Amino acid sequence: MRTALISDIHGNLQALMAVLEDVSRRRVDRLICLGDVVGYGAEPNACLAEVRRRAKKILAGNHDWGAVDRLDLDYFNRNARIAAQWTRRRLSPDERRFLASLDITFSQEGPGGFLAVHSTPVRPQDWHYILSIDEAEYQLEHMDRDLCFVGHSHQPVFWQYQADGRCVVAGREYLHLEPGRRYIVNVGSVGQPRDGDPRAAYAIYDQEQREVIIQRVQYDVDTARRQILEAGLPMALAERLIYGI
Numbered sequence: 001m002r003t004a005l006i007s008d009i010h011g012n013l014q015a016l017m018a019v020l021e022d023v024s025r026r027r028v029d030r031l032i033c034l035g036d037v038v039g040y041g042a043e044p045n046a047c048l049a050e051v052r053r054r055a056k057k058i059l060a061g062n063h064d065w066g067a068v069d070r071l072d073l074d075y076f077n078r079n080a081r082i083a084a085q086w087t088r089r090r091l092s093p094d095e096r097r098f099l100a101s102l103d104i105t106f107s108q109e110g111p112g113g114f115l116a117v118h119s120t121p122v123r124p125q126d127w128h129y130i131l132s133i134d135e136a137e138y139q140l141e142h143m144d145r146d147l148c149f150v151g152h153s154h155q156p157v158f159w160q161y162q163a164d165g166r167c168v169v170a171g172r173e174y175l176h177l178e179p180g181r182r183y184i185v186n187v188g189s190v191g192q193p194r195d196g197d198p199r200a201a202y203a204i205y206d207q208e209q210r211e212v213i214i215q216r217v218q219y220d221v222d223t224a225r226r227q228i229l230e231a232g233l234p235m236a237l238a239e240r241l242i243y244g245i
């Protein structure tokens with residue numbers, strides 16, 4: 001079973017279509033979306049329609065719930081709040097209902113099983129970010145599964161829990177899952193990468209080979225950027241796509 005995991009599309013249709021095209025060429029059995037389909041970008045409706053058509057499972061992200069009043073926007077920074085309010089005005093009643101109804105976790109049992117969430121395996125509803133070794137170590141220590149896929153920080157990385165209870169970064173591109181070890185995999189962001197690489201990111205998990213590969217995909221950044229400016233969204237949201245920050 002080969003699973004493509006996408007996250008943080010953020011209304012960037014150019015990036016999403018480039019990723020879906022890449023996925024279709026890589027013998028993938030199913031697609032799972034870890035949330036934040038909307039927010040920041042200029043094409044929330046088209047992105048939502050495309051992800052609904054292609055993904056077997058879609059989880060809730062904080063921006064999805066921010067756009068439908070399930071999350072207080074005080075929690076957002078200024079540009080995120082402006083984008084959430086802009087997005088809210090463009091969503092149809094059906095789209096709003098759909099986003100509000102999304103689950104916050106997905107679990108697959110059995111050999112090769114895993115947990116998937118937008119933010120963190122422990123208390124995902126708090127929308128914390130795993131940005132440091134200490135935070136990753138806490139999450140790895142308290143989660144009750146050996147493998148968890150997350151998004152949220154927009155930075156692909158593999159956190160590995162060692163036998164001595166310490167956490168290390170086990171890479172950012174290719175991971176072989178060692179038996180008896182515990183991992184958190186951040187799949188990166190399709191529509192707003194923040195690791196200095198402007199290409200769209202997503203992950204492919206191969207259960208039989210016990211490996212995870214982060215794929216990077218070129219897309220038409222210029223069109224995505226121009227659409228954000230034409231929509232009257234904050235300029236910073238357009239400019240950051242050029243640099244992947």
Ligand code: ZN
Pocket residue numbers: 008010036061063152153154
């Ligand atoms: Zn996000």
